[in-house]
Amino acid sequence: MIKVLCFAHIKELTGSDELLLENEELTVQDFLQDMHDRYGINKDCMVAVNEEYAEPGDVMKSGDTVALIPPVSGG
């Protein structure tokens, strides 16, 4: 299981602050395609795996905590 955290606008799109994926492994790219197809999330959305920003080719595995990071606006 891969845990997906949703914040801000993303949380409103998915309707939840946390999703669970059954996948054993998944590239960031494929993950974003899946999120796009299911919830209309922008495929350019940033992704963090275990609290570090990830690249499209990076692989997430069961047990990881993943976050969808829309453009930030702190400060």
Added chain:
Amino acid sequence: MIKVLCFAHIKELTGSDELLLENEELTVQDFLQDMHDRYGINKDCMVAVNEEYAEPGDVMKSGDTVALIPPVSGG
């Protein structure tokens, strides 16, 4: 009478924080020459007349308060 205020290093040169001049009128330039001759004060010293910086050709008059302003070092 013209009142002259002395600060910092200047006060140590004149030995006083205040001098009184008998002059009715005096240019800043002549004043600085006088201060140089009497106390060794640098002729490039800044001068304020009534709390405003003055130019060498400006005239100070009896009743004015003048200050010798060595290079500042606040902040």
Added chain:
Amino acid sequence: MKDTLYRVTDQPISVEDVMAKVIRPEAGAVTNFIGTVREFTKGKRTLYLKYEAYPSMAEKQLARIGKEIQEKWPEARTAITHRIGRLDISEIAVVIAVSTPHRKDAYAANEYAIERIKQIVPIWKKEHYENGEEWIGDQLETVSYPSGKPEGEEFHD
């Protein structure tokens, strides 16, 4: 001490507390940046803001900014606290304190910090206006995600 230099909190921020973390005998200059809630943005009136964060990652990213600063300005020390939750007009959203031996670096490093916060720290601002609300999408405020659903009752929280 080290681990409290970079914080995300839901409590009001004390500027003096953040600044106190970087004051030291070697420093002659401290700069603070204080981001406050502005009432008008391009003529639009804000009633209040809500900030949401991914707190654990946000603190890591703040610490990363501190590390970047120390690489660029080795003598600088940095502390940053960002608030989340509801903030009213003029309340403090973020405090950045940087101390350096000499003043030029204190300005440059501080400005670097706020620019980086607006790039990499997972914190999001939701503006609440008189007739609606929206998530603000990026620093330049060129991207936004209107929710299209005014929440009138929240205005009197």
Added chain:
Amino acid sequence: MKDTLYRVTDQPISVEDVMAKVIRPEAGAVTNFIGTVREFTKGKRTLYLKYEAYPSMAEKQLARIGKEIQEKWPEARTAITHRIGRLDISEIAVVIAVSTPHRKDAYAANEYAIERIKQIVPIWKKEHYENGEEWIGDQLETVSYPSGKPEGEEFHD
């Protein structure tokens, strides 16, 4: 209020108090500069400082700096307090607070203020070292006036 924006005082300065004078709904950014007493300058150890001022003129010159800032950055508001008298290591000598709607101006205007203070405000610093003292003659610390007369007993004031 206006006339307390620019102050010379012999009392400790509260950063929060100075900052409070410039916070307002139109401002989204506040920068503070805090000048503190540094222990080492070019390897020489300072025990404490004394600042002397021509207070009435110094406050006028601080107000002039505020006016210059408002001409250059019309939306900026500035408050400056400078302390005089004896200051120990890490004590605050000066606080400059500038608020603006947007952050870039808050940094630029603040840095302008400290540069101008070091040019035109009649305040002088005397460094007290382990084995002597000197009046510091300008910003760049290129001019100094050693008194040549160590005053050992003052070190334990």
